[in-house]
Amino acid sequence: MKPKVLIVDDDQGHLAMLATMIKGWGYEAEKAGDGQEAVARVREKAFDALLMDVRMARLGGIEALREIKEYNPAIPVLIMTAYSSVESAKEALKAGAYDYLTKPLDFDELRITLERALDHTRLREENRALRQRMDTSSIQPNIIGRSRPMKELLDMLAMVAPTEATVLVTGESGTGKELIAKAVHAGSPRKNGPLVVVNCAALAESLLESELFGHEKGAFTGADRRREGRFQQAHKGTIFLDEIGEISQAMQAKLLRAIQEREVQRVGSDKPVSVDVRIIAATNRDLRKEVDEGRFREDLFYRLNVVTLRVPSLRERKDDVPLLAQHFLERFAKKNRKTLKGFTPQAMDALLRHDWPGNVRELENAVERAVILSLVEYVSERELPLLVAGEGSTEAQPQFALGGDRSLEDVEREAILATIDKTGGNKSETARILGVTRATLHKKLKQYGRE
Template structure:
């Protein structure tokens, strides 16, 4: 379906020209010659974007913008004017304009701006769809995601959960490894039993040993009574050992015995005690490298790694960001007693473009901060933290790493052509977005593609 664009301009010649240009670009334009008519048209019909002149007889563009934004804040409105000033631009953006263009219009800039605006409108529609999906979702600690990487993770969890296998969950910090452990426990025959979580990195060697296995009265200074450890607390259930790669080697040896013999020994005790526990472990370290470096026992590694469940980083499943962001927004809006409907298109676009090195945890923190700072019904870019963008051309990075088989040692024109085509492919064929990533105008990109016979 063609995108519907409303063009508002009291200059009949300019209005006619813009409608002709937009039709040629594959849009479905409609026109209005004054602000009153434009506002009524927006109320009566859904438009994907609006091109709005500032100075018109009767209701001016700024007042029309204010009324349109109040009625539909997600609809991108692009302001046009022959009277450029910083004050007007700032006022337009504060009132809710998506962008600001000066007459005579640069059609390449107009096209690029319009394409971005429509991308934002699409994201706004996705926001609402995601909000409805989340409203219908069952309560509880959900693992959020519909990407291919997450579907593969769900399949693996479904296969592993019903078994009694020891599981090693791997992934970067903030990816949600504990949620995966909880999902495995919930899907197991032990789901009616306890799931006991231990952060192995948070305790010293002595404290961790006592925490895991318990201690006898008088085993050390301050041990005034016998204490059952976490393994005993997890009996008939599961124990989740988070950051397993951080434990000292003496504890590694004792943990190996627990896995092999299914029995523990309290600190200061001399009697082994049988336990019926399934072990789920997690790490953000590469344990193979830790084994090679002599910091982690090889026999324990293989005992833990009966089944490996890798959790993908957020940058590899960016399509899940809108769903996650909406989920966190609902949670924190309720927690902070705020009536927030969603994100503006520009805000969601910002979230999707971020690299998120801290993964889901970093995204969650960013959304919580934005909810706290937000003063309107929609979170805007102003409430979101600055961030580094995601790499746009992973395929190209692979080529660069390839040494002499990649981009080095070749004619400059060949390298440039390959960079351009790789960028265009990573942007899904969107020339405007590829031009933005490459830092050139769309017209320049068109010329280069024509030069290489690719246009």
């Protein structure tokens, strides 16, 4: 877009001449007949620079400059006057003028000075945008994604995080809603305060009120001391209410009061306690539908839904699958002390074809399993779960229950022995299925006493 320059002068002939000249230099030029009109124009529209006369009938240039700088201190203002005096120059510069020009104007000097002022504006905007991008990326480095839906989400996040707005994070299970909530907190003025996470679905209704608001000693059986609730723990920080759609209507009413009044009442107490918290809630339910069907309070919905951040499902951001898969591979390879470089083309193709109903969490689990079972530098489709790799790879998919107290060596041993048994002792076929050399297979079988 062309830079916008506002020219302010009560000499209509001079004003028209300057507008024509500045347009000829490739800029947009708009006109104002005096300082009062200039102040009004700056308040209603963004300009990249101002060129303003000092002596004008209704409101002079110095007075207008002061008002404009109070409203927008960043805009460069070039002052021009027929009265070339050191005192006028000092007064203009002291009031915040970018530079000072004398009439009759030297048009070459004007063009150079205007270009310099506009470069100043452009560099400031570029620096601001760069800082914003840096702030966004430093908010939560674990948010991985270059797809369009993720860029739109992160752009929205960067705008919302620095505010005090209540945020509702929506999206399917496994999309990373908690990660987004943490990013909002990390990018807010409350980032040095606590972030308190409450999984509303994990607590029985009888415990949730005490968990959120606290209780007095003796309030119920087992309450042997007074306890602060999560709202008080989050004072001067952020409280993240995960799975907010799971709470009962009775609990919804109490939560609504806490949000409206910014105070809580411990169970067993009639004394309210003021709290200063920012609220972020998350749900995988359609709360609008829940409201329509009478399961969620409409007034609470509107209190929570000030700003919505919708986290896209993984099938909506397939472009991010390779990035996420490689990230998880590197993390789990390091955790399991393995040297892995990446995925075979067939494995990556399988990852891209899968719909990922469990979203990023399902992908993470699939990659962890593949890393554990992989015996070579590249994960193949044989190490991926059957649902991901597809039915065509069933021959290479002996299933193993991972986790528990078993070591990585135990899982590897089970994979090799199950495959050698399945092939009837055929070492060549076993090596092919496992993606290892016969020498590696021989060494492992000897170690297991099967040679």
